[in-house]
Amino acid sequence: MLEELLTAAVATGSAGVLYAAAAARVVKQYERGVVFRLGRLHGDVRRPGFTLIVPAVDRLRKVNMQIVTLPVPAQEGITRDNVTVRVDAVVYFKVVDAAAAIVNVEDYRFAVSQMAQTSLRSIIGKSDLDDLLSNREKLNQGLELMIDSPAIGWGVQIDRVEIKDVSLPDTMKRSMARQAEADRERRARIINADAEYQASKKLAEAAQAMSDTPSALQLRLLQTVMAVAAEKNSTLVLPIPVELLRFLEKGQEAPPGRIAG
Known part of the structure; x- marks a missing residue:
């Protein structure tokens, strides 16, 4: 009789250990846990630390809450003054609602990337070449607003958007160089003429x-x-x-x- 009790206790302890091992989960400091019970969202978002779920019933999805650096591939477009350019950018964003990031959108990273590319093309078409080259801060703010508006429903917050580089055709580069050279020569002639006038x-x-x-x-x-x-x-x-x-x-x-x- 005693042996049977010991065997039952050992079996119960082993089952408990196996259950605890199957139910135990650890959420890191920079993560949040979203629990689905039989396919439905269950309870609040799990905070960092040790947590338990029901094995075979619950499913824990971990969401990274760190700021993500997402490079936007170079987009080719025509500016408002009919100049063909290639512009690339980088988007900094983070998840602020872990449940919405899992439930409301299939892949929030891919969604933000596609929205950033579409918004960048739209910004290129609405801007002049001079704005792309010299007024990037204003364009960055406009691009951030365009991406952030739909991203709010995905539980994502756009932290910052930066235009990295603006690539111009070689013919346009040569034309701009000639224009700058002509402008410098014009100013040199004006200064020289003014000096001659004062000397006279x-x-x-x-x-x-x-x-x-x-x-x-x-x-x-x-x-x-x-x-x-x-x-x-x-x-x-x-x-x-x-x-x-x-x-x-x-x-x-x-x-x-x-x-x-």
């Missing part, structure tokens, strides 16, 4: 000052001679008065047979 005004003021003081012109001439002599010692400088040139010019304009006064 200063030279006119200097000429007026020298005309009022003839000795200043003579001093300037001597300074020029000294500068040339210091740099090129073999150069001979012969100053010619400007008045002599004017006298000769008047002599050429005078009629034949008359002496210019």
